[in-house]
Amino acid sequence: MANQKFSLYREKYKKFIYNSFDIEENESDIVITYDFEIEGLSKFNPKLIIPKEKILKLNNKIDIENKTFRNLVFNLGMVELISYYKLTCSPKIEVKCGYLNSKQIKWFQKLIYHGLGEFMYVNDIEIDMEELATISSNRDMKYIVPQNTNRLKGQLIPIGGGKDSCVTLEVLESLRKTNTPFIINVRKATLDTVEKASYLDDYISVTRVLDENMLKLNKEGFLNGHTPFSAMVAFTSVITAYLTNKKYVVLSNESSANEPSVVGTDINHQYSKSFEFENDFRNYEKEFLKTNIEYFSLLRPLTELQIAMLFSKHKKYHDIFRSCNVRK
Numbered sequence: 001m002a003n004q005k006f007s008l009y010r011e012k013y014k015k016f017i018y019n020s021f022d023i024e025e026n027e028s029d030i031v032i033t034y035d036f037e038i039e040g041l042s043k044f045n046p047k048l049i050i051p052k053e054k055i056l057k058l059n060n061k062i063d064i065e066n067k068t069f070r071n072l073v074f075n076l077g078m079v080e081l082i083s084y085y086k087l088t089c090s091p092k093i094e095v096k097c098g099y100l101n102s103k104q105i106k107w108f109q110k111l112i113y114h115g116l117g118e119f120m121y122v123n124d125i126e127i128d129m130e131e132l133a134t135i136s137s138n139r140d141m142k143y144i145v146p147q148n149t150n151r152l153k154g155q156l157i158p159i160g161g162g163k164d165s166c167v168t169l170e171v172l173e174s175l176r177k178t179n180t181p182f183i184i185n186v187r188k189a190t191l192d193t194v195e196k197a198s199y200l201d202d203y204i205s206v207t208r209v210l211d212e213n214m215l216k217l218n219k220e221g222f223l224n225g226h227t228p229f230s231a232m233v234a235f236t237s238v239i240t241a242y243l244t245n246k247k248y249v250v251l252s253n254e255s256s257a258n259e260p261s262v263v264g265t266d267i268n269h270q271y272s273k274s275f276e277f278e279n280d281f282r283n284y285e286k287e288f289l290k291t292n293i294e295y296f297s298l299l300r301p302l303t304e305l306q307i308a309m310l311f312s313k314h315k316k317y318h319d320i321f322r323s324c325n326v327r328k
Helices: 002-012 053-058 067-080 102-115 117-122 163-171 173-178 188-196 212-219 229-243 275-289 304-311
Strands: 015-025 029-038 042-044 047-051 092-095 134-137 155-158 179-184 204-209 248-251 294-297
Touching: 015 067, 029 067, 042 212, 047 053, 047 229, 067 229, 067 275, 102 117, 102 134, 102 275, 155 163, 155 229, 163 173, 163 188, 163 304, 173 179, 179 188, 179 229, 204 229, 229 248, 229 275, 229 294, 275 294
Parallel strands: 015 092, 092 134, 155 179, 155 248, 179 204, 248 294
Antiparallel strands: 015 029, 029 042, 029 047, 047 204
């Protein structure tokens, strides 16, 4: 049973380590590589690849040594590591490449715990938030982050390929000149969406590359399940907005994202799409990222039915959208 695996792995693999991150710039891309490790099992080196061409159209300079940018990349790593941590749910997470104060540690403990809520339910795991993972960090590597003084304008709009982001694009049509659709890992549904909205020359995409060792361990039967992908979207979109001097990251999460997925519990498949996470992230950005970028969901007050009503009026998307965001 999975809960037996959980106990076994936590006893055998006691520590997950966030060793480092590396930022490289070549002629075409910014390449971010993370170095994670489950002590005694495997190392992992996931990547995020950011093409420079469209970044430079909106911002004529890129400084990968900028303190704010490096702090953003470090914090993104704290979310990226969840996909690898879940293999064994090691009781200790050691952060060697940066410092987190007690408030930040509690913030990430909450994200890990609630973001893995469905994962723990499906795998029959019962544990308290404080017990799941203790987090320690390198006190000698504090990031002193200046307030971002760049002149910010315009909207970065994450696109998932479903009806929600189509509606957001249409609601913001009057701001077209300062809108930039944003995609993580282009798929047919997302590409079709920006094409139908006539943003094919103006969208920005990044590529998230998972480590093969994780995929191999998944196949071997290590713990697996849902992770908070929308938290990845939050941090990645703010990094992209920072690089392009955008003022707003405009999400398309609606009111039902706040509802539990399992009746009688607080387990929420969409936790990182919820207003609770959105509010937590906004507070975290103001205190610890200091980009002055506003992150919010335009459709938060609306129900699924209300969004469907709005979507029904935009027939150009009807033959290309996918509610599960996958085009087969």
